[in-house]
Amino acid sequence: MHPAFSVIFLTTLIGAGQGLFLALYTAQSYAAFGLLPAQDGAAFHGPGSLMVLLLMGAGLAASFFHLGRPERAWRAAAQWRTSWLSREVIVLPAFMGSVFLYGLLHWLGWNPALARLSPDFAVSPQMLVGSAAMLLAFALFVCTGMIYACLRFIQEWHTPLTVINFILLGTASGFVLAAAFSSTAAPDLDHFFTGWALALTLAAAVFRVAALMRNRRLTPRSTLQTAIGVKHPRIAQKSQGFLGGSFNTREFFHGQGAGVLRGVKWLFLALVFVLPAILLATALAEPAAGPLWATFLLQYAGLLAERWFFFAQANHPQNLYYQAVA
C-alpha cells in the first residue's frame, strides 16, 4: 500500500492521545484506591486532557487530508452497522467529548462523591466520565485497528495482532508522554508512568515483532494464477493497459525498493522499542524531564516510521494486476 502521511499522522497522533488519556485515567484510578498520591486536577489531569484533545484534534485534522471531499466528512457516520471506518468516525468525537468533560471536571475540580462503594472508594463524576472515556479509548483502538484488520485479503493486516499492536503502540507512546508530562507537572507520578511505559513498550515490542514474524511467513493466497484464472506456473504481465500510471498504481504501491523497506524496519525497531526501552530503564532509576521528553519524541518519530512500514509492507492483491510498465 502507499503510505499516506495523513493516515500515518492520524493513527499515531490519536494513538498517543488515547494512550495519554489511559495513562491519566490509570493514575487517577490508582489514586482512587490510594495507591498513588492524588494530583491537583487543574495542574495535571486538566492540562493532560487538553494535551489528549490536542493530539486527537491534530490527528483528526490530519485525517481530513486523506479525504477527497473533507466537507462531506460528516456523512461518514452513516454506516456504523457495517463499516469500522464509520464506527471510528463516531467513536473518535465521542471519546474527545468525554475527554473534554473529564478534563473540564478536573479543571473545575468538581468531583463530589455520588455514592460510596466502600469507605475508601467513592463513585465520582470524574471516575464515571473517565470510565466512559476509557471504554471509548479502547473502542477507538479497536475501530482503528479493525479498519485494517478487517480487510481479509490484505493478509499482513488481517490478524488480531493488528488491533493489539494499535492498542499497545498507542498506549506505550501515551504512557511515555505521560511520564514526560508528569516529570514536569506531577513529579511524584513519574516513576509510575515510566514503569508502565517501559512495560507497555516491551509488550508492544513482543507483539510487533510477532506481527513481523507472522508476516514474513505469509504466503499470498492470491496469485497471478487465481487473479486471471490461468493455471500455468509461469505467467508474466506485459502490459497493464496504460503507461502513464493510474490510481491503481499510485494508491497501492509504496514505490520504494526492498532496501528502503528493510532500513525503515530496523529504524522503527530501534526508535520505537530498543532506544526507548533503554532510556526508560535509565529513567526508572532517575527520572528527569529532559530525557523523558526526548524519549517520547524519539519513540513518536519511530512510530511514524512504524506506521509507514505498516502500510508499505501490506501487499494488496490488486497489485497482481499492476506489475508491468509496458
Added chain:
Amino acid sequence: MELPGTRPDQDLGRHEVKTTTCYMCACRCGIRVHLRDGEVRFIEGNPDHPLNRGVLCAKGSSGIMKQYSPARLTRPLRRKAGAERGAGEFETISWDTVFDLLAERLGRIRASDPKKFALFTGRDQMQALTGLFARQFGTPNYAAHGGFCSVNMAAGMIYTIGGSFWEFGGPDLDRAKLFVMIGTAEDHHSNPLKIAISQFKRNGGKFISINPVRTGYSAIADEWVPIRPGTDGALFLALIHELIRLGLYDRDFLTQYSNAAELVNLDEGSSEYGMFVRFEVPPEEGCFDPQNKLWWDRELNRPVGTHTPGVEPRLLGEFHLADDTPVKPAFQLLKERVEAYTPEWAAGITGIPAETIRRLAHEMGITARDRKIELPIAWTDVWDNEHRTVVGNPVAFHAMRGLAAHSNGFQTIRAMSILMTLLGTIDRPGGFRHKAPFPRPIPPCAKTPNGPEGVRPDMPLDGMPLGWPADPDDLFVDAAGEPVRIDKGFSWEYPLSAHGLMHNVITNAWRGDPYRLDTLLIFMANMAWNSTMNTAEVRRMLADKDEDGEYRIPFLVVADAFHSEMTAFADLVLPDTTYLERHDVMSMLDRPISEFDGPVDSVRIPVVEPTGECKPFQEVLIELGSRLKFPAFVDKQGKRKFRDYPDFIVNYETAPGSGIGFLSGWRGRGGEKFLRGEPNPRQWEMYARNGGYYHHELPRSYQYMRNWNKGYLTWARAHGLTRYAEPINIHVYSEVLQKFRLAAQGRTDTRQPPDRLRKRVETYCDPLPFYHEPLESQLTDTRRYPLNAVTQRPMAMYHSWDSQNAWLRQIHAHNHLYIHPKTAAAAGIADGAWMWVESRWGRVRCLACHSESTEPGTVWTWNAIGKAKGAWGLAPDANESSKGFLLNHLISEELPPHDAGEHLSNSDPITGQAAWYDVRVRVYPAGPDEPAESFPQFAAMKPAPGMTTARPKWFAYVAGKFAGASGKEP
C-alpha cells in the same frame, strides 16, 4: 446524486444522431455519431452497416479526442519570410492567397514541364480524386502510400489470382475450417477481421498464426508457429513441395482454373523460351489472357487446346510438340522448382521444425480435400460448362504486412497465392473470396504512359499515373531505359511498382536523380518522421539548400489536419478537416468497402462544422483544378463545372455519358440505377438515408468462382466493373515475369534494360516463385547484425495518428523494444533497461522489454509511437518523445551501392515495395551514465499559429459543456 435512469440521455441537451463513416483508421466502419448541443456525445458502430455490423474499435470509439485534439491545424500557413524551413516559423494567410499563390505557381509548372510538380499522398481514402488531379495536371509524379505500405501484397496476389487481401478480397471465415494467418497489420480491415476470427473460433475452426511475434490476433490462435522474419517464402515453398509430393492438391481446380496444365515452350534457342505455346494469334488483343494455349491430352497423348471439352490434361511430364519443340506443363516446372525446397531445407531458414512444416502441409491438404463444402448453387463457367454446385475447400489464408515489407515479398506472396491455388481455395466458399471490383484481369488494364512523351505541357497525362505493366513495353521509361517518374516507378529497377515508391521521392528529388522537382505537394503523409525510412537524413534533405542558397526541393506544400512532424518543413500548410467535418466517398473507382457478396461503397457526411478555417483537401483540389482549367473540371468555354466536392461527386463521369462516377449507388435521374447510370442530383441524400452506404448483393450464382463465372463476368462487364468477360485464369506460372526476364536476357526484341540491371531483372523476374535472402541481408554482414527488427501495429493506434488522442495515448504513451529473454541475456540487457539497437545505418536508444512471445532472432516494437518533441500537440516532455522511439532511424531508403546501381531503393526489386522489415540489427545495453531518454532527439517543434497552445493540466470531457471548460471543476 440523481438516480441513474431518471432522465434519458437524449434529454440532456439538444440530441442529434448522424450517420457517417469512421476514419480513425483505414477500415472505414459505419458509425452513428450522437451529438449533444452540437458537441460529439458518443460514437457507436452502425448496426446496419455491412462492414462492422455495429461494433467499433478503440480508435473509432476515441474519435471525440481526435475531433477536439490540440494538434489540429486551423489556419492556412506560410513559412515566414526569412525563416528557415524546418524551423516551424509560420504566418497565417487567407485561403484566397493560398489559391492565388498555388494557381500561379502550378499553372507555370504545368505550362512548362508538368513533371516538376509531384503529388504524393499518405493514408488518404480519395486516391481516385488525387489520381485524377495528378493525371489532369499532366504529371506522372503521383502515388499514394501503397509503395511503402503493402504493394507486394496487392501486386503479388493480383498478378497471380487477379485479386488480393483486404479491400479486394479476404478469407471466408464463415465457412473455413482451417485459417492460416501469416503476419498481419492489425489496423487494417480490423473490425471485419475481428468479427470473423471470433466467429470462426466459436464455430470450432482451427486458427494457425505464423508470425515471429505473438500479439493481437495471433494471441488467440490455436497454434502459434514462430518464424524468422523474411523467410515466409521458404515456408510456402516447402509446403508446396510437400503438397505436391503427397498429391494433396486439387487437381481439377488447377487444370480448369489455372495455367498449371498449360504447356511452356522450353526450346532454349527460341525467343519464346519460357512462354506458353500458342496455337493461334488471338483475334482481339486486350488485357486478358487469350484462350489460345495448349494442354497435353492424357488420353490421346498429344497437345490440344486448353479447355477442350472432355479432355483431361497432364499436369506433369515432358513432351515434344509436332515440330519437336520441347514443352512441359507449368505444373511440372513448379514441381521441379520446389524439388529442392524440402521441409528440412526450410527448417534451417525459417526456424520452424521440418516435422511442423510437414504437419502444416498435411493439415492444409487434408482439410481442403476431406472437408469439402458443396453449396447447391448452380452456375455456368465461361466455357459454358454448367455446374450444379459450388464447391469449396475450407482452408483460408490471410496475410499482410509481414510478407509485404520484405524485398522478397513479391515472390513470397506469389508462393502463398500458388499454395492457396493448389489447395483449390480461390473464390470458393471457405477459402479466399474476391470483393468487387475484383477479380480483375491479370494484370489489370490500367497502364501508365510508356515514355517521356506521355508528359506534355498544359495537357493531361497520356495514361494513368499508376498502372499494371504486362510487359516491358508498358514500362514508363525513356529510350535509354531510364525512369520518367521521380520515384523511378515502372522502370527496370522496379518494373511492377503498381503503387509507386513514395519512400524514395524526397531523396530522389533532393539528389536530382532523375531530375529536380519544383513543387512537392504532400497530403497526409508524415514523410519527416514515421512514414519515411532514414528519418534523420530525410529531414536534412527536406531543408537542404544548393550552393546558391535555394532549397533543393524548392517548394513544399503540406496538407494535413494535424501538426505532424512534416508540417514543420512546409512552405505552405493547408489545414484539412477531420472525418467528422467533411464529405468523402469510398469509391468503386478507388478502394471501396465491398463485401464477398457484392459491391459496397460508402460516404462521409459532415456531422459537425469545420474547425477554424479548415478546408477539406478535396475542396482544395476541386478549386485548384477549376482555376487551372483542367479539362475534367471546366467545360468547353473554360467555365468551372463543379460548384464544390459534393457537386463533383454527383456529376463527374469517367467519360462523358459513361454513367460511371465516384459513387455506384442510386445512379440514374431518380436513383433507380446502380453502378452505371446518369448523375442523380439527390444521390447524397439517398446515401444519407441508407446509413451512408450502398450495398448491392449479387445473386448467389454470381458470388463464387468469379474469375470464371460467366454470369458474373458478363454482369461485371455490363456494369462497367471490368472491360472483358474473359476468364481470369490463375497465373501459377507468370508469363508477365518471364517477358521481363527474356528482355533482360536479351532474347527478345522488346525494350531492353540498362546493362547494369540485366542481371537483377533476370534474377528476380522469375516466372516461378523462389526464395532468396532479403536484399539487405545479402549486402550486410549478418554475423555482425544477427537480429531482425520489425514493427507490429497496435490495435489502439493508427500509424502516428493517435498520440494526439488523449485517451488512446494513455494506452501507448511510449514504446519498448521487445526481445526474447535469452537474446537479451546474451547481450546483457535487463528487462526494463535502456538499451541500444543498431543497424549499419544508425542506432536508437530505447527501453527493453523481455518477451517470451518473441522469436529469439527478432526484436520488435509498436509502430510509430515515438514522436518528435513538440509535435502532435504534445508537450516537449511527453513520453512519446522522451521514451518513445522509431525504428525508422535504423532503416535506409536505399541499398548500399552494388552491381545493380549506386542508389537503388531498399525495396522489392519487382514492385518497389519498401523493405521495412529487412533491416538487420544488433543490440547492446546502454551505459550507466547515459541519459534515461530515447535517442535520437530533435529540437522541439513549435506550435503553429492557430493551434490551441494552452495545454491544460487536466480536463474532463463532457459533451455539450466541454468547450472552454478545461482545467476547471466540471
Added chain:
Amino acid sequence: MTQLALVIDLNVCVGCHACVTSCKQWNTSGWAGPMADFNPYGADPTGTFFNRVQTFEVGEFPHTQTVHFPKSCLHCEDPPCVPVCPTGASYKRKEDGIVLVDYDKCIGCKYCSWACPYGVRELDEAQKVMKKCTLCVDRIYDQTIPEDRRKPACVIACPTSARLFGDVHDPDSEVSVAIREAGGYALMPEWGTRPANHYLPRRRTAIRIHPDELVRADNPLTKEDVALPSADNTLEDAIM
C-alpha cells in the same frame, strides 16, 4: 433476483481496447461522468477509466500463450467494497445487483478501493470521488435507446463479441449458458466475493490426422503416371 453481469470470453479477446475507450466516451458524458484526464498531452498521461485491457504472457517460448485480459468491476454478489463504505455512497442495487457509487455521498476516503481485491475502483482525481463501472446503468434501461443496443457501451463496441451481458441468476440467459457450457470462472475465488462477472477460458482446437488420410486411392498423382510416394515414407513422415 436479478444479477446483471458481464461474461468475458478470453478465447476470442484480441486485446483491441475497444471496451476501454467505448466505455470512456459513453460514461464521461453520462451519468457516471465526467472521467478526468490528467496531463492529457504531457508526460505520463493518466486518467479515470472503468475498463482496462491487460496483457499476460503464459509459458515459455515457443509454447507461449499471450492472454489479453479485460478487467472492470466484477459486481460481486458479496461485494467487500460496499460494507466498508462509511457513508453509504457505495451500494449494491437490490433490483439488478449492480454495484454503484453515489458521488454526492462519497467523501473520497478510498477505503472501498482498499477493500476491493481486484483493483477496479478508481478515484477520479478531479472530482475526488470514487468511480467505477456501472454496467452503463444509464444505457441499459433507457427506453429511448433501441432495445438491441440497450447494453453496456463496451458490449456493443466489442468487435469479437468477447463480452456477453445478462442476468447470471437466470439459468437460461445467454451468460448463464456460456458460464455453464464454456467453463466460466470467477477471479480470485479464494476470497468468497462471488464476482458476478465471469471469464471464459481459452479453448484449443486441434486437427488430428490419421496416417491413412495421407494415402488415398484417388491421389491425383495417379493421373500423372508417376510413382506415388511410398507408403513407408509417407507414414514415417506423418508420424512424428
